[in-house]
Amino acid sequence: MKTQILARKERDAREAVFPDLRNVGILARALMLYMAMVLGYALAITAQPSELIINIAVVLAGGLPVAALVGAAWALLAPWLRRLAYWQAAGLLAALTVVVAAWGARLTDAPAWRAVPLALLGLTAILGYFHTLGRALSPAVTEARLQALQARIRPHFLFNSINGVLGVLRADPKRAETALEDMADLFRVLMRENRELQPLADEITLTRQYLNLEKMRLGDRLNVVWKLDKMPLDAVVPPLVLQPLAENAVYHGIEPTQAAGVIEIEVARLRSEIIISVKNPFLERAGAHHGGNKMAMSNIRERLALHFDAEARVTSGPRDGRYQVQLVLPYVAMTKTTDTRSLV
Amino acid sequence: MTNMAAPVRPKRIIIADDEPPARRRLFDLLDELQPAFPHIVVAEVDNGRAALEAAQQGADVILLDINMPEMDGLETARHLLKMDNAPSVIFITAYEQHALAAFEVQAVDYLLKPVRRERLLAALQRVVPLTETQLEALPRGARRYLSISERGRLLLVPSDDVIFFRAEQKYITVVTAEKEHLLEDSLTRIEEEFGGRFLRIHRNCLARADLIETFERDADADGEAQWIVTLRGRPERLPVSRRQHAQVRSLAKRVRE
Numbered sequence: 049m050k051t052q053i054l055a056r057k058e059r060d061a062r063e064a065v066f067p068d069l070r071n072v073g074i075l076a077r078a079l080m081l082y083m084a085m086v087l088g089y090a091l092a093i094t095a096q097p098s099e100l101i102i103n104i105a106v107v108l109a110g111g112l113p114v115a116a117l118v119g120a121a122w123a124l125l126a127p128w129l130r131r132l133a134y135w136q137a138a139g140l141l142a143a144l145t146v147v148v149a150a151w152g153a154r155l156t157d158a159p160a161w162r163a164v165p166l167a168l169l170g171l172t173a174i175l176g177y178f179h180t181l182g183r184a185l186s187p188a189v190t191e192a193r194l195q196a197l198q199a200r201i202r203p204h205f206l207f208n209s210i211n212g213v214l215g216v217l218r219a220d221p222k223r224a225e226t227a228l229e230d231m232a233d234l235f236r237v238l239m240r241e242n243r244e245l246q247p248l249a250d251e252i253t254l255t256r257q258y259l260n261l262e263k264m265r266l267g268d269r270l271n272v273v274w275k276l277d278k279m280p281l282d283a284v285v286p287p288l289v290l291q292p293l294a295e296n297a298v299y300h301g302i303e304p305t306q307a308a309g310v311i312e313i314e315v316a317r318l319r320s321e322i323i324i325s326v327k328n329p330f331l332e333r334a335g336a337h338h339g340g341n342k343m344a345m346s347n348i349r350e351r352l353a354l355h356f357d358a359e360a361r362v363t364s365g366p367r368d369g370r371y372q373v374q375l376v377l378p379y380v381a382m383t384k385t386t387d388t389r390s391l392v
Numbered sequence: 393m394t395n396m397a398a399p400v401r402p403k404r405i406i407i408a409d410d411e412p413p414a415r416r417r418l419f420d421l422l423d424e425l426q427p428a429f430p431h432i433v434v435a436e437v438d439n440g441r442a443a444l445e446a447a448q449q450g451a452d453v454i455l456l457d458i459n460m461p462e463m464d465g466l467e468t469a470r471h472l473l474k475m476d477n478a479p480s481v482i483f484i485t486a487y488e489q490h491a492l493a494a495f496e497v498q499a500v501d502y503l504l505k506p507v508r509r510e511r512l513l514a515a516l517q518r519v520v521p522l523t524e525t526q527l528e529a530l531p532r533g534a535r536r537y538l539s540i541s542e543r544g545r546l547l548l549v550p551s552d553d554v555i556f557f558r559a560e561q562k563y564i565t566v567v568t569a570e571k572e573h574l575l576e577d578s579l580t581r582i583e584e585e586f587g588g589r590f591l592r593i594h595r596n597c598l599a600r601a602d603l604i605e606t607f608e609r610d611a612d613a614d615g616e617a618q619w620i621v622t623l624r625g626r627p628e629r630l631p632v633s634r635r636q637h638a639q640v641r642s643l644a645k646r647v648r649e
Contacts, residue, residue, distance in 0.1 A: 204459075207486040208411070211505040215413025218420055265411045306410070306439055306461045 066130045066137040067178040069123040073358030077181075078174050082115055085170055114152045114167050118145050138175055145171050190354055191243060201238050205295070212265040227264055230257035237287060245284035245355070247382060248315070248322070252276065255290045255313070262298050270302050271310045278316035282382045285322065286355045290315075292344045293326040293373050301328025301371060312370075322379050330371040345373070352377060402430040403516075404450060406479065408443040408468070409457035414505065418455055418484075421509050429516050440468035441537070441548060447472060448546060451479040453519055455503075458485040463536050470527055471539035475546050480519040500526050534586050538566060540573045549573060555603060555623055556630065557582060559596040569625070593621055593640050594633040607632070607644035 067074050090103040121144055122129070129137040149167035153160040209231055217224040237254055263270050290313070297311045309329040316323050345364060352360035356378055364373040405422065409415045415436050422433060431453075435446035440463030443454060454472070458465035465483055472478040483495065483502040495502045500522065501515050537548040553568040563574040564582075579598055583590060590598040603623040610618045610629065619632040621640060632640050 203487045207505050208414075211417060211486065211507075212411065212413040214506050215411070215415075215417035219416065265413060267412050303459075304461050 066126070066132070066134055067175075067182070068126045068130060069119060070126050071357060071359065074178070075123075076358060077177070078119070081174050081177055082170065085173060086111060089166070110152075110156065110158055110163065111166070111170070114145070114149050114163070115170070117148050118167075118171065141175075142168060142171060193350075193354060201234075201295070202299070208265055209261050212261070216264060223264065227261055230261050233257055234261070234291075237291075244287075245380060246287045248279065248283040248285045249281065251285055251287065251290050252279075252315070254288075255294050258291050259294055259298075259311075262302075266298070266302060269306070269308050270298065271308060273310055273312045275312065275314040275316075280317040280322065280379060280381075283317065283322055284380050284382050285377060286351055289348060289352070289375060289377075290324055290326070292348060293324070293375075296344050296373070297326050297328035297371075301331060304331055305329070317379055320379050322375075322377050324375040324377075325372060326374075327367075327370045327372045330366045330369060348375070400430060402432050403452040404434045404479075405431050406443060406446045406451045406454040407433060407436045408438070408440065408446075408454060408460070408465070409484065410438045410460045411457075412438075414457065414484075418507065418512075421507065421512055424509060425513050425516070428513055431516075439463060440465065440471075443468050444471055444475075444539075444546060444548065447475060447479055450477065453482065453516060454479045455482050455484055458483055458502075464533075466527075466530055466532060467535055467537070469522060470532075470535070471537065471546065471548070473522065473524055473527060474539050474541055476544060478521065480521050482515045482519060495530070500530065532585075534589075538573075538575055538577075540566070540575055542573070547573065551586070554590075554600065555626060556597060556599040556628075557590065567626075567628075591636075591640065591643060593636050594631055595635075597630055599623055599630060601643060604640075604644055607640060 067078075069075055069078065086104065086107050090100060090107045093107075094100045094103045118141065122141060129140070132140070145167050146164055149164045150160050152158075153163040209227070213224050213227045213231075216227070234254060234257055259270070259272050263272075294311065294313065301311065302309045307329075312325075312327040314323075314325045314327075345362065349362045352362060352375065360375070360377040362373070362375055365371070407415050407418050407422075409418065415438075419433060419436065422429075422431060425431075434449070434451055435442075437443045437446055439460050443456065447454060456465040456468060460468075465485075469481050469483070472481065481501075483500065484505060484507060485492070485502060486505040492502070501519060503511055503515055535551055537550055538554070540547045540549060549566060549568060555567050555569065557575075557579060558565045558567065559579050562576075564577055564579065566573045566575050579592070579596070583592055583598055589601060591601040591604070593599050599621065600623065603625075604621050605624045606622045608620060610620045610631075619637055619640070620629045621632055621644070622629055
């Protein structure tokens, strides 16, 4: 146990992994930083306001080809760079930057004494930024935040379910048995440390078990339609991404009304993404009835951000008379390494 | 004097819970308590409205789940208060932190799900009718229905159907598309309860904000000129008091845009 912890600490210390420019979030941040630097430099060399636009264009014309080439090499070599020690990777990229900047300067007759240091400064700024960010999001910190964000089931649900089991116990002991088994599975997942990605199929099973429990209480009022024919069987996802959505759908779309309602759950793979959508009846007055679903939604949003950064999206809102929540996350297959938290 | 004790009339009980297994559970427990607490379950209902209807037929105790669709237990209890011979209420709830605190403060009897047999028996044996002050202090949302007593009967008017309220001496006239009813309540309380849905246009009048159609100066007012509003589909020209003028005008403007 102790050695395990030590081993992990050691790994964490080594784990200043080189940023992966193929990641959308990282690329976007790098681009923003680059544009800020271009703007800063253009401002510094501008004397008249009217010249600012021209100067930005000039700076971009000189700098963008170099940045694009270095960036492309960085993205292409990312899998390999990330296997090197951090300083080796940084050194290689710096050397490449010097060569590209010098060559670019020669092509355009610009003074190399300015182009090369400028390009190096830019690279240093970007790497420095990601290094700091990486420390802020270091595995230990991320882990702590993931734990704090662990999806929590509503206490209401626990007591209602126990009551439901007691209600069917005499008339239908088999049903009561299954219900208790489902509850055990559900709470096992809810109470463990949910940090690693889990097979999507497990999450589906868990959600089915949850909905079975609710069906016991709500009877004919709750109807579920599953659309899983395009679901990737080998995908892994953060645990508890679907179950809380189903819980919200029951809470806001089924419980507040006596009418029977349908919850539609669709999971599909679209190229490199997994799309999970949950639709439930949209009840205008449900908002007044209960406290709103902001807690569960922001919890999922934050957990997805910690796992996938900008590559995951969450949208929700009324649509065609139903309320829809949609998650889009990158498709990660089971065989690949499931640790996506060390992107930075 | 051997005044033979008249056989104890079994208590009439209503079970109100929207979840079938929860009703079943209460029914089973009550059945076991039959020797200790002779009773008949006169109705098993799955919402507050049906509970009120059952209560009109006569009942002594109602086991009332708080979390029910359409009309929750707290609102149901509020309407029950207006009935003659209303049954005593035992609330049942799964878990509502805030509500529980309020219940304890008000000494209103409540049972937690899952309900225990002994606890249920204790509650049944000491039930007393609820009082208005107890209910007042419990958490409340806007009513879905207004309960109106008409010739001893309880009439439920969906609050969504109300077009305007007008205060008259002792009562409030509730105007819906079909009918007018008399309600014992206060405009201030209704205004607070439905926050924004009804707009105060006059000291004695609350009108549905989203139905305001025109806002104009009354031409044929003898003497003082007066502002009036009309509501969609209604013939009434409702006077706007000077105090409410600015508020009504800004709303009417927003509606027009």
